[in-house]
Amino acid sequence: GxxxxxxxxxxxxxxxxxxxxxxxxxxxxxxxxxxxxxAGEAPTFLSYNVLDGLxxxxxxxxxxxxxKGYSYLLLKELQMKxxxxxxxxxxxxxxxxxxxxxxxxxx
Amino acid sequence: xxxxxxTPKHLITATGQRVTLRCSPRxxxxxxxxxxxxxxxxxxxxxxxxxxxxxxxxNILERFSAQQFPDLHSELNLSSLELGDSALYFCAxxxxxxxxxxxxxxxxxxxxxx
Numbered sequence: 001g002x003x004x005x006x007x008x009x010x011x012x013x014x015x016x017x018x019x020x021x022x023x024x025x026x027x028x029x030x031x032x033x034x035x036x037x038x039a040g041e042a043p044t045f046l047s048y049n050v051l052d053g054l055x056x057x058x059x060x061x062x063x064x065x066x067x068k069g070y071s072y073l074l075l076k077e078l079q080m081k082x083x084x085x086x087x088x089x090x091x092x093x094x095x096x097x098x099x100x101x102x103x104x105x106x107x
Numbered sequence: 108x109x110x111x112x113x114t115p116k117h118l119i120t121a122t123g124q125r126v127t128l129r130c131s132p133r134x135x136x137x138x139x140x141x142x143x144x145x146x147x148x149x150x151x152x153x154x155x156x157x158x159x160x161x162x163x164x165x166n167i168l169e170r171f172s173a174q175q176f177p178d179l180h181s182e183l184n185l186s187s188l189e190l191g192d193s194a195l196y197f198c199a200x201x202x203x204x205x206x207x208x209x210x211x212x213x214x215x216x217x218x219x220x221x
Contacts, residue, residue, distance in 0.1 A: 031207065042109060042197060042212035043150070087150065094163040095140070095210060099149035 004098035006088050011104045017076050020101045022088030026069040033089040034062050034073045037100065043087055046073070078105050110134060113198050113213035121221055125186040128216045130198030132179055138162070138201045139181040140210060141173055145194040156181055157204035185218070193220045 004024045012018040024032070031050040035043040047055055049064035049071060061074040073086055085100040110133035120126055132139050141153040152165035156175035167173075170188075175181045185192060195217050199210035 030205070033209065040195075042214050043210075044109075045209040045211070048209060089150075091207070093205070094152055094155055094165065096152060097142075097150040 004088055004090055004096060006086075006098045006101045008099070009102045009104070011106060012075075012078055014078055014080060014105055014107050016078050017074065018078060018103065020073045020075070020086050020088075020103065022071045022073070022098060024069050024071075024088070024090045024098075026066065028092040029066065029069075030091040032062075032064055032071045033091065033095065034060075034071075035087040035089060035097075037085045037087055039085075046086075075103075080105050080107065109211040109213065111198060111200050111211050111213035113196075113216050115216060116214065117217050117219075119219045119221065120188060122188055122190060124188050124220075125184065126188065126218065128183040128185070128196050128198075128218075130181045130183070130200075130213060132181070132198075132200030133211050136200035136202055136211070137179065138204050139175055139179070140199040140201070141167075141181070141183050142197045142199065143194050144197060144215075145191075148194075150197065153183070155204075162204050188220045190220050193218055 034046040037043040047062040054063045059076045064071045083105045085102045087100045088098040112131040114129045137158045140155045142150040153167040155163040173183045195215045197215045199212045202208045
């Protein structure tokens with residue numbers, strides 16, 4: 001199957017660090033995407049991991065362990081505008097999204 | 108701006124009706140994807156086209172159909188509409204057909220079935 005699991009909701013404080021985990025079934029895996037989606041808006045691309053390890057991009061980093069079927073998105077120096085849903089998506093022959101993690105950042 | 112254009116932005120129609128959603132991909136992108144997002148639900152993959160040909164299919168209902176035209180724009184047709192079809196419908200495009208490049212999403216069409 002394509003089961004992709006993420007926590008439903010998370011909260012954090014402005015300036016803090018938060019880690020959003022994603023687990024998936026490893027069959028047919030080609031890579032893992034992370035997208036950000038503000039309510040009612042289009043998802044926007046954050047990162048793509050194909051190989052194991054950490055990819056850093058400014059305040060956002062993404063990690064992948066293919067053998068464990070595990071990824072996380074790390075957000076540093078949180079800002080209020082980071083309040084959004086974060087979608088983990090597994091690339092097989094099509095892109096399958098998890099239900100997303102709704103992150104609320106409080107002052 | 109992702110470069111992907113979806114029309115209309117909003118659509119309100121009655122049960123049993125048929126509607127057509129339109130998508131123009133980003134310049135140079137050959138793949139078009141359609142996704143459905145219901146309230147508080149994740150993005151559900153419907154169908155993918157690459158350069159005019161159907162490439163992958165998700166949980167798309169038989170009442171729904173899509174096509175990609177020679178100019179690469181795509182249309183999603185929804186017929187015999189039911190209340191449960193109310194959702195945000197997103198179109199996305201990418202360069203290739205294997206999903207190795209990021210998808211660029213349009214702003215969506217919000218369909219309300221009454």
